[in-house]
Amino acid sequence: MPVDTAEEIEEILEYETIAVVGCSSTPGKAAHDVPEYLLERGYDVLPVNPYADEIFDREVYDSLDDVEEAIDVVCIFRPSEEVSGIVDAALEREDVEVIWTQQGIRDDEAASRAEDDGRRVVQDRCMKVEHRRLAA
Template sequence: MPIEGDDELRDILELDTVAVVGCSSTPGKDAHEIPKYLRDHGYEVIPVNPFADEIFGREAADSLADVDEEIDIVDVFRPSEEVPEIVDAALERDDVDTVWMQLGIRDDDAAKRAEDAGKRVVQDRCMKVEYGRLMG
């Protein structure tokens, strides 16, 4: 079951490094403003976007496989139909603790695969909202 309890969410929000798949270079878009908020609140944000060269003054990775740093959380800002592929990429990494799907994004089958592989999963929740509610 995807994580919904406040204690478990708080535990996830205490992690440090977030790879944001679908991070946008366009100010005003949620996929830009929410990662910016996370950066401003102490998270190491790694933008993952094959169509951007740089976001937040940092080189954007083309894929999760191209990220050299260790990743704690994969934060998904892509349509639900792309989640299975993103989960596959997350499962290829030993370092990913949690797959977090933003508001409106969910895939129960992919979530179960991630959980069966030992990953924590959050679906259809905003990291910014949960951070403000639980950590702010």
């Protein structure tokens, strides 16, 4: 079952490195403003977007495969129909502890695969909202 208790979400919010798949360079979009908020709160945000070179004065990776740093959490800002492939890429990495799909995004089958592989999954929740609610 995906994570849904405040205690589990608080634990997840203690991780430091978040790869944001679908991170946007456009202020005003949730896929820009949420990772910016996390960056401002001390998280190491790794933008993943094949159509951008730099976001938040940081290098942008084309895919999870291109990220050399260890990743704790993969935060997904892509349509639900793209989640499965992103989860597969995350599962190829041994360092990813958590897969988090933002509000309005979910794929129950991909979530089950991730959980079966020992990863924690948060679906259909905004990291910024949860951080403000539990950690701020």
